[in-house]
Amino acid sequence: MSARNIARFWEWGKKIICVGRNYADHAIELKNAIPSEPVLFLKPPSAYVREGSPILLPFYTSNLHHEVELGVVIGKGGTAIPQSSAMEHVAGYVLCLDMTARDVQDECKSKGLPWTLAKAFNTSCPISDFIPKEKIPDPGSIDLWLKVNHIVKQNGSTSQMIFSIPYLINYISEIISLEEGDLILTGTPKGVSSVQEQDELQAGIDGIVTMTFKVDRKS
Numbered sequence: 001m002s003a004r005n006i007a008r009f010w011e012w013g014k015k016i017i018c019v020g021r022n023y024a025d026h027a028i029e030l031k032n033a034i035p036s037e038p039v040l041f042l043k044p045p046s047a048y049v050r051e052g053s054p055i056l057l058p059f060y061t062s063n064l065h066h067e068v069e070l071g072v073v074i075g076k077g078g079t080a081i082p083q084s085s086a087m088e089h090v091a092g093y094v095l096c097l098d099m100t101a102r103d104v105q106d107e108c109k110s111k112g113l114p115w116t117l118a119k120a121f122n123t124s125c126p127i128s129d130f131i132p133k134e135k136i137p138d139p140g141s142i143d144l145w146l147k148v149n150h151i152v153k154q155n156g157s158t159s160q161m162i163f164s165i166p167y168l169i170n171y172i173s174e175i176i177s178l179e180e181g182d183l184i185l186t187g188t189p190k191g192v193s194s195v196q197e198q199d200e201l202q203a204g205i206d207g208i209v210t211m212t213f214k215v216d217r218k219s
């Protein structure tokens, strides 16, 4: 067997750990409290989708939202990783969309149920090409943007994150051990909105990466 290549980590079937409400402006737009500890949820590796394949609308939602997020790819596993050495565990980054069935999430929230149906369905995690760590020397101050049909909907800086990447790696790894090939989605800035069948989503980090995905319905 050939050596595994971290640049294709999404093929390894590792964990996708998502952080919610990590930008105050997004917490406020959805009328949520600003958290005092990170809000965590998971997506299965079957959520990954790559450019060239569409984001499929789940049949049970009529309000699918985009959330553009910086993804942190773990290169070296660990448990209870200290903040001071957290960045040594990072192999690189990807630009991600945390696709969210907002109507289903609202219902789950009101019933006190988990968000699985809202967040973890097939194609709920579109990702860009792998970005080696060296290409983003300061992941705490990069601009993320997202357009729907060429209209800008989200444009935020990772400097607005409530919990930094080292904080998140420490916090998560105290609870869930991190492994090589795991991905952490670090939360979305404001501007989330509804997408429809045939919409084109384009997202990017200026000078680093862009990606384009079409929204479709399962045939």
Ligand SMILES: O=C([O-])CC(=O)C(=O)O
Pocket (backbone or CB within 6 Å): 018, 019, 020, 021, 022, 023, 026, 030, 067, 098, 100, 105, 186, 187, 188
């Ligand atoms: O669904 C939400 O609003 C929580 C979340 O994923 C985020 O803030 O990125």
Ligand SMILES: [Mg+2]
Pocket (backbone or CB within 6 Å): 018, 019, 020, 067, 069, 098, 187, 188
């Ligand atoms: Mg999110």
